[in-house]
Amino acid sequence: MNDGGVQIHVNGRQVTVAAHDTDMTLAEFFHERMDLTGTKVCCGIGVCRACTVGTRNRPDALMEKTLACTTIVSAIASQHIYTVEGLAEGSTLSELQQGFLESFSFQCGYCTPGFLMAASAMLDHLRQYRIDTDELDAMIETWVCGNLCRCTGYVKYIAAIRKVALLQIKGGA
Template sequence: MSMTIHPITMHINGKPVGPVPVPEGIMMIDFLHEYLDLTGSRLGCGQGVCRACVVILDKPDGTSEEVRSCITGAHFFEGKKVRTVEGHAQLNEKGEVVALSPIQQKFLEHYSFQCGYCTPGFVNAATVLLEKLKRQPVAKDRLDQAITDGLNDHICRCTGYVRYFEAVKEVALATPGLVKDGK
């Protein structure tokens, strides 16, 4: 029995990738790990429930969304723009981290993780939420609910939820234009 191979091309973390010949049914997380050495996204449950594996899909209209890479085939992303957790920090010419994203920095400052396994998914979820708030600011009295809604589907077995929540709230309140006063 032969395996069907199809080339795939996309943009990952702002860089063109491909065409790369890969098996037809390969999941995105396996493509990232095995073909691109991008191992930040974690394979947790393998069923799309825990969301440790999420990547960010950047849509042509300027919006973004989380996509579970353990249950989504790599070919779904053909021609699309994807961000992984590796794409958030600022790097120098040598590929060394010179600055973390605001959400990454606050997660560190709040020690929002224990084992860190779920952290890449939370980083991506928080990033998508903050980008949404840039487009549609939320009233200050609704911020807590917006954060809960944005992070609620993610599972942390070490129960770091409060620290993740506090870190995201601090970034949202400190970033001009994300939160508005009043209703």
């Protein structure tokens, strides 16, 4: 781009970011410029991880976790970013979202998008790197242990993630 702006891809859509917006955090950009308000900001310094989104440096790369409250747009130029709004297909929830609902995983729901995106990145890695079921709890801990829930819903979040991951491991999906 000529004006110093950048291109990013958000939930599969190419987005042109104007130069004056490239120093915004991802969370600010999603909320203020794209009307994507599912990504939550709580602590604002990357500790609680409520703002977790998924990123890929190219479409076929594995999804990584990225903190939207501390990552500025210019730092992820040309990358592919996935927010909680991109998990469902139309009105059909993703398997993980459905698992969260069925397990009654959340109370207030504020931290839920961060847990969903961290777990989505984990499931993406699980598709690539097969593990034995006895290694699953350690993998879940690695991927979502840092996400904070003020309502202390950890047991139900982990149960839902475990259930979906086990189906993926057994189904080979």
